Amino acid sequence: MPLTIQKVGQFAVPCLKPIKLESGFALGTITNGIKTVWGIRSALASSRWQSDKLHVHQFRLLSSLLNHCYNRVPFYKRHFDQHRFHPVDFRSLADLVHIPILEKHHLQNSPPTDFLASGIDPAGCRKIATSGSSGNPLSILLHENGRRSHRIAAWRILFENGFRWTDQTLEIRMTSGPVYSAQRFGLAPKSWLSLKDTPANWVQVMLSSRPEVLVAGASTLRALAEVSPTLPSPPRLIISDSETLYPADRALISERLGSEPIDVFGLVEVSNFAWECRHHKGFHTSSDSHLVELLNNEIVVTHLDQTDMPILRYRTGDAAEWSNSGHCPCGRTLPLLSRVDGRTLDSVELPSGRTLFWPFFHEILAQFPQLRQWCIIQSTNRSLRLQLATDPTTAANIAQSLADQLPEPLEISTETLAVFPTHTGKKFRAVLREVNQQ
Ligand SMILES: [Zn+2]
DSSP states (O other): OOOOOOOOSSOEEOOOOOOOOOTTTHHHHHHHHHHHHHHHHHHHHHTTOOHHHHHHHHHHHHHHHHHHHHHHOHHHHHHHHHTTOOGGGOOSGGGGGGSOOBOHHHHHHSOGGGGSOTTOOGGGOEEEEOOOTTSOOOEEEEOHHHHHHHHHHHHHHHHHTTOOTTOOEEEEESSOOOOOHHHHTTSSOEEEEETTSOHHHHHHHHHHHOOSEEEEEHHHHHHHHHHOOOOSSOOSEEEEESSOOOHHHHHHHHHHHSSOOEEEEEETTTEEEEEOOTTOSSEEEOTTTEEEEEETTEEEEEETTOOSSOOOSEEEEEEEEEOSSOOOTTOOOSOEEEEEEEETTSEEEOTTSOEEEHHHHHHHHTTOTTOOEEEEEEEETTEEEEEEESOHHHHHHHHHHHHHHOSSOOEEEEEEOSSOOOOTTOOOOSEEEOTTOO
């Protein structure tokens, strides 16, 4: 059945188009499609591998990638030589620590072509850029193999959560994404809504198109949930990505949109690689395709399948913790993160240098049901500014409660807002460190 959606705002693009085979299109597209489907199937199977098998797989891929980088990627040849590392030094996964770290400034200060493997034509690459919301934007170049590995990494997470090829997906973003080969053949039909539209427009489309799958950032889902009536046909699968999914928003989205969102974590540089399953016991890491390390709680990631523009031991600036139990009732054996705290800048730094992430504040502020929304801003080393959507009395009580429970004293000021301003396309951060960013 073709998906038809009325244009109600900035754009609403029906993606289930009649199949039209162009000359020269069919063979490459079919081959690419087969490789994508095979990649997804392989990924789903490896979710339940025993750790020995996973480690052998990781070592094999990483050994090959190191040789590839040293011999074919100009940046890594210099980078390895500067740090006196050679791929022959990598004899087991224990040698991982000897591989030089890739910092964001390396990507920002070198032209993207410096990271491209020899033989990859920049003209045939798709350029994707980070938002730069927490620093300078940077660009990644992906040729066909790179685009496919990103696609497999993202779609694998959908299938891990019960996605079907016939599901209609609605995604809300600033700009619409590419139309994949499968979609040109009528599989995984997808339509896009613009962030520039109003939440009321989104609701109208939700009611008319009844998508089985809804994908958006956490603050977008919250804005949708706030104005949505009870949906007669709620989405079976809701994916929340790009931003921290705070517990209050998770509860609101679950109640109004009829399904608990699946929180997904990833980066533009390496695609998505940490995700919840239906049990919501933490984040499974896609360790068959992404080697995840935590260095002082900071996520360092290697994309094992990205050879066009390899990303090796990339320091992400995002904090996380491994799960103590390491097990999820779903039976998947992939290493489990108990939580992803988000960016270091999404935290408060105490005078001693200790860092407090948003869960600390959530646990205290969740005790005030009159509080509709909040944002905590650290503008100086010694003070916090609380923006609170509540009445003045509750705001004063919150400030006192925080002052009592902060491990170290900070000056606290409050500002009450009836409604939080929304900034189209800008990520919402409940905890924001503005000091030391200049
Ligand atoms: Zn699970």
